[in-house]
Amino acid sequence: MPSRLTGQRGLGDSEIDVSDDGGLQDANAGVDKPPLLEARNIQKHFGRVVALRDGNFALRPNEVHAVVGDNGAGKSTLIKIISGVTHADEGELRINGGPVTITTPREARELGIETVYQDLALADHLDASANLFLGREELLGPPLSWFGFLDKKAMRLRTEEAMRRLKIGIQSVDQPVLSLSGGQRQAVAVARAIAWGRRIVIMDEPTAALGVRESSMVLELIKEVRSQGIAVIMVSHNLPEVFAVADRITVLRLGRTIVTLNTAETTLESVVGMMTGAVAAVA
Amino acid sequence: MAKLEPPTTTDVVAAEDLPTSEETRRQRAFDLLWRSWLFFFLLALIAYFWLTTPPHTFLAGDNFKLIALNTSEVILLAIAETFIIVTAGIDLSIGGILLFAGVCGAKTMLSLSGTHDQVAMGLYPHATRAIAAGVIVCIAAGTMWGLVNGLLITLLRLPPFIVTLGTLGVTFGLSDLISGGTNFFAPVPPSFTNNVGNGKILGLFVPIWVAVVILVIAHVVFHHTRFGRYTAAVGSNEEAARRTGIAVNRHIVEVYTLGGFLAGIAAILDLAIYTNISSASHQTDNLNAIGAVVIGGTSLFGGVGTVLGSAVGAFIPTVTQNGLIIENVQPFWQEVLVGATIIFAVYLDQVRRRRTNR
Numbered sequence: 001m002p003s004r005l006t007g008q009r010g011l012g013d014s015e016i017d018v019s020d021d022g023g024l025q026d027a028n029a030g031v032d033k034p035p036l037l038e039a040r041n042i043q044k045h046f047g048r049v050v051a052l053r054d055g056n057f058a059l060r061p062n063e064v065h066a067v068v069g070d071n072g073a074g075k076s077t078l079i080k081i082i083s084g085v086t087h088a089d090e091g092e093l094r095i096n097g098g099p100v101t102i103t104t105p106r107e108a109r110e111l112g113i114e115t116v117y118q119d120l121a122l123a124d125h126l127d128a129s130a131n132l133f134l135g136r137e138e139l140l141g142p143p144l145s146w147f148g149f150l151d152k153k154a155m156r157l158r159t160e161e162a163m164r165r166l167k168i169g170i171q172s173v174d175q176p177v178l179s180l181s182g183g184q185r186q187a188v189a190v191a192r193a194i195a196w197g198r199r200i201v202i203m204d205e206p207t208a209a210l211g212v213r214e215s216s217m218v219l220e221l222i223k224e225v226r227s228q229g230i231a232v233i234m235v236s237h238n239l240p241e242v243f244a245v246a247d248r249i250t251v252l253r254l255g256r257t258i259v260t261l262n263t264a265e266t267t268l269e270s271v272v273g274m275m276t277g278a279v280a281a282v283a
Numbered sequence: 284m285a286k287l288e289p290p291t292t293t294d295v296v297a298a299e300d301l302p303t304s305e306e307t308r309r310q311r312a313f314d315l316l317w318r319s320w321l322f323f324f325l326l327a328l329i330a331y332f333w334l335t336t337p338p339h340t341f342l343a344g345d346n347f348k349l350i351a352l353n354t355s356e357v358i359l360l361a362i363a364e365t366f367i368i369v370t371a372g373i374d375l376s377i378g379g380i381l382l383f384a385g386v387c388g389a390k391t392m393l394s395l396s397g398t399h400d401q402v403a404m405g406l407y408p409h410a411t412r413a414i415a416a417g418v419i420v421c422i423a424a425g426t427m428w429g430l431v432n433g434l435l436i437t438l439l440r441l442p443p444f445i446v447t448l449g450t451l452g453v454t455f456g457l458s459d460l461i462s463g464g465t466n467f468f469a470p471v472p473p474s475f476t477n478n479v480g481n482g483k484i485l486g487l488f489v490p491i492w493v494a495v496v497i498l499v500i501a502h503v504v505f506h507h508t509r510f511g512r513y514t515a516a517v518g519s520n521e522e523a524a525r526r527t528g529i530a531v532n533r534h535i536v537e538v539y540t541l542g543g544f545l546a547g548i549a550a551i552l553d554l555a556i557y558t559n560i561s562s563a564s565h566q567t568d569n570l571n572a573i574g575a576v577v578i579g580g581t582s583l584f585g586g587v588g589t590v591l592g593s594a595v596g597a598f599i600p601t602v603t604q605n606g607l608i609i610e611n612v613q614p615f616w617q618e619v620l621v622g623a624t625i626i627f628a629v630y631l632d633q634v635r636r637r638r639t640n641r
Contacts, residue, residue, distance in 0.1 A: 106528050117526070121522065123523050123524065123586070125519040125587045126515060126516060135524070136528075
């Protein structure tokens with residue numbers, strides 16, 4: 001179904017070169033404009049367990065926004081609600097000020113929200129190109145498209161282009177991702193999210209499974225994504241990494257979003273204090 | 284706060300810890316050698332039978348055609364099983380589906396060809412329309428069982444192993460109920476056998492042509508279409524496939540239905556080649572088909588496979604059986620050999636996976 005790609009920013013479409021309208025993005029970045037994405041009073045229960053009792057979150061365009069908190073603070077739940085994996089019992093989501101409902105990952109994607117899952121959700125036996133286009137394959141022209149013939153060459157070229165744009169050095173886009181290093185696999189998953197995500201890329205613990213050097217590669221990648229004009233929500237346990245890339249930090253504690261801070265105006269120690277409840281949050 | 288080292292290369296994610304192209308080439312050559320043990324195994328098998336049978340028996344041209352004829356059916360089942368196994372599933376019922384389709388097809392052909400007495404005397408006044416109906420019944424019955432397997436696996440969320448073990452029993456039992464457990468009282472219409480089973484096009488038997496054409500189509504579908512790619516994606520990481528928006532359950536149903544369809548085609552060939560059908564000769568169809576697939580290099584764990592490998596693998600049981608018959612050895616040894624080879628092949632696959640999974 002090539003038509004499914006129309007209206008979406010597909011790989012290689014002219015629209016994709018977001019760096020061209022960087023000026024526009026900057027204009028939108030004003031604080032008084034409605035946030036790119038806003039979550040208001042989100043509540044989520046799993047049985048009698050309250051995972052999220054008061055989730056408030058505002059994402060500005062073109063920022064890296066970290067969501068931090070102790071285990072069980074509700075980070076994953078908040079992220080899953082935004083990416084459509086679960087949906088909220090109460091509260092609302094707004095995009096550019098307009099209310100939206102997101103009940104499936106597909107609906108989130110149609111709104112331009114892509115997620116890099118912690119487990120990456122890659123088909124290991126397929127190559128980078130196949131993974132990038134998984135579920136959104138390019139087909140050859142009719143009549144071959146009626147039989148689902150893949151346009152492998154076009155997909156390979158566009159994958160290489162996407163990799164270049166993100167400065168991902170990958171030797172060959174047609175080897176199984178199984179044979180790539182952890183950082184490269186992460187890069188493939190990120191590239192897929194950016195290739196299709198028009199507005200927002202959510203990254204769940206992007207460096208949890210990686211070594212020091214590979215982690216720093218992924219952090220550079222996150223900055224690269226921001227420079228492409230896409231907002232990033234990053235869930236992380238690793239505060240030094242959060243401080244290295246995030247513009248703002250939202251702290252969750254016991255199912256509440258207690259505060260959102262500018263990274264430049266706070267310290268690691270005080271964020272740790274807010275996460276554990278040792279320091280009262282000052283908004 | 285620890286200062287993070289910026290990457291040294293211009294690329295954000297560097298390619299440098301990838302194997303060099305030289306290493307990749309060596310790796311690929313090794314993989315190819317590793318995979319092609321099957322060909323050497325087949326060649327060794329052929330050489331063994333050539334050396335141990337009287338001259339001009341095993342290696343005669345006619346015997347090779349016979350082997351190819353017998354293999355045509357196994358190839359169809361192996362293709363079906365390849366798609367299913369690549370989704371990380373299995374179909375133990377494939378022989379039962381073939382049997383059920385063949386029994387229904389034969390029953391249809393015999394009932395529509397003429398009266399019971401006419402057919403018993405070898406007269407088939409309405410052979411043509413009876414054959415056409417029988418062929419349609421074979422395909423419909425096979426496809427239906429494939430659909431049943433797929434629906435049970437996805438709707439009830441049961442393991443394919445259990446579902447198809449169950450339908451294996453059901454299809455064998457129902458087939459024996461329809462046929463009485465033995466061959467039918469008369470063979471299928473001779474014109475069907477003459478034109479299809481013994482019929483030749485350009486010197487090759489029709490069943491061989493059928494197998495070759497379907498093999499080529501299956502290879503293209505597997506490697507060059509979205510259907511083939513989704514098959515591998517579902518087997519590689521079902522959850523990832525689901526999250527990228529692939530209709531995973533629907534695809535699994537389609538793959539099992541395709542398997543049933545191909546078993547139905549194999550049933551047509553079976554009737555055309557052997558003129559009659561009974562459960563006795565299909566007990567080990569699943570062993571042979573699954574054997575062909577795993578021996579051919581498809582991983583039983585899903586995600587990777589090759590249709591052509593399965594086709595080569597399909598020769599192992601038939602070559603063995605043929606050679607043993609010529610040698611006057613009990614052909615049951617074939618089952619022993621295929622069974623042992625399956626275990627060996629899956630072991631090799633596991634070793635290979637451990638090597639590639641860091």
